[in-house]
Amino acid sequence: MTAVDNASNSDQLVVTQRLDRSTSVTEFVLERRDRRRLPDWAPGAHIDVVLPSGKIRQYSLCGDRWAPHQYRIAVQRDDLGGGGSVELHTELKPGDTISFGGPRNNFRLAPAQSYRFIAGGIGISALLPMIAQANLLGLEWQLLYLGRNLERMAYQELQERYPERVTVHASQNAGRISIREWLGSPPDDTMVYACGPESLLEALPEACSDLPETTLRTERFTNTMADAIVSSEPYEIKLQRSGRVVEAPGNTSVVDVLANAGVDVITSCSQGVCGTCEVDVLAGEIDHRDAILDDDERATNTCMFPCVSRSLSERLVLDL
């Protein structure tokens, strides 16, 4: 991999370890080359991983937030998918580099007295930090971990550690299980967190119909994201108000490009978190890397956080 890694390219992550977690799941440990802190995250967060091929994939962070210089993602190899997971599995070796955006969080762990976690397959990776947090806070929790084939299911050691709390169920061996029965009637202040494939999530509202509506929180792990390819080609930034046009090399955030051209945009966190540098975008397609906008807001393509974000199109027109 030839990606340059310098201070202004702080979105570069090096693979420091690969850990096989099942026959089809590999965990990647990612750090900055200089081991500087990475942006903070909370359980439920994911990062956008930009692969060497330019493909973007979203992976839940499954590591420990008390290790601030390190992210972990667990990747299930999917030979029938869009090729992202296969690229990670077959090509990414320790020492190789990827870039990332975020972390973003659409699946936050809300406060409750007890939790019911339901994982389908690799959906377990989003729930691991939640389980760790429930433990840390001394809260009651139960996990139902569903899959087809035991050999493919990662992190089953949870069951050995917490035999009273964890139910692992592989449909290949034991057929279907009733989620409603497993849930039973949990204590009043319970929240249900589920992550897995569409088929699992679709069944949940019905399985939870006896519980208050606000109880169930879900996240889909399949990458339904458009197969956008991030370009590392040079692009052009037009500043509408002054009429200036600035050439941007690929792989560089808009703020860095503008600063080099003598145009300062006031920033604060430089991580796409605080929102200080927001600018309106008048034309062009944005390569969003911030932690602020949700998917719908991103899709409107009308504003960006130039401290981390850049361009997908050849030209970006900013209201500056």
Added chain:
Amino acid sequence: MTTNAVSKCPFTGAPDLAPASHEQQVDVPVLLEDPFEESNLADPHPMHKRLRDADADVVYLPAYDIYAVARYEAVLDTLENWQDYSSAAGVGLSNFNKEEPWRTPSLLLEADPPKHDAPRATLEKILGARQLRRFQTDWTNTAHRLVDGLLTNAQHQTARAIELDAVTEISEVYPLSVFPDAVGLQQGGLDNLLPYGNFAFNAFGPRNRLVTDELDTIGPVMEWVGQQCPRDALNPDSFGGDIWRAADQRNITEEQAPLIVRSLLTAGVDTTVYGISAVLYHLASNPEQYARLREQPQLVRRVFEEALRLESPVQTFFRTTTRKVQIGDTTLPENQKILMFLGAANRDPRRWDNADDFDLDRDPSGHLAFGSGAHQCVGQHVARLEASCVLDALIERVEGIEFAAPPVRKINNTLLGWHSLPLRFIPA
């Protein structure tokens, strides 16, 4: 001012230094400074320089048995490293692991992840820049009415100019005419807000006169603040209403909601009052930069950030070590208070050229007046919107600003600002 002996001696007095570290006994500069002495509170910059210029990134202040950081990089690292430096033991001198807090601790400022997560995510959403756009027109109009009123009704009017105290006539007036409404307060009693904030920010310091003088009067003020936080006290179409709706959606609990409303009332008033005074002070001190701002109104945001950098209305916050931590050659023991000088970091010549100058050609990005990391000011967009509304109105109607008399400092254990700013406005 006392001259301070800056002695570099082997520091052995730290409680809790585990025996294992005896062999690698380290040196830490010991400074006999009292950051909360009133002369330092009124004019902290000479002391800041001594703290930064000590021989290490961290120093020890025996006056309070605390460590302190004042250089930019060290302050930034401490702010961002919530894993090693806790807020839950209080962000003032008092260590909540050992002492009873004066009020129920804040769910934001005085909390660590994971408990900090849900209140923080909720407020970030509610106070996000895009959410604030709905106030733009109203807050702009309010600022124009204020400035127009000052120009037409001024007490001291000469042929060309008017004179006023910018603190009592602008900085304290404007935030109080927009912010309580936005929070959803609707029962009057707003004159409690400034004393409450003033007390809260004093309470982060030692129990000196600034705290003890207020103890007799603060009770009813605290009670009033508590009464503003329940759902039925608040206008539903407001930040407060948004907070309670987050409880309905179970993103936070019903017990958390009123305390999160309280955070806005503690942190959202005095800070902006001081922030607006800071920018007016620096504009009055630099008339040529005010003239430039009038020619290039798009500099309004930079003007405010540069004033915040120089003034740092919130000067200091503490953290408490969660374990033994290493800063350079120094090992801090566990459960040890460390004081972060935001104001010193914002004028550190290691980070800023001509650090003491108010300079509109500089990029103030990265200043630490709003903190950094997990606790970085969640109200920063509110502060910016208020300040830019005031400045926009001012540059439209006022051609020049100058001092009519020397300004007078206000003394607070945490905040740096002005008691009075006698200014002369020359109408445009």
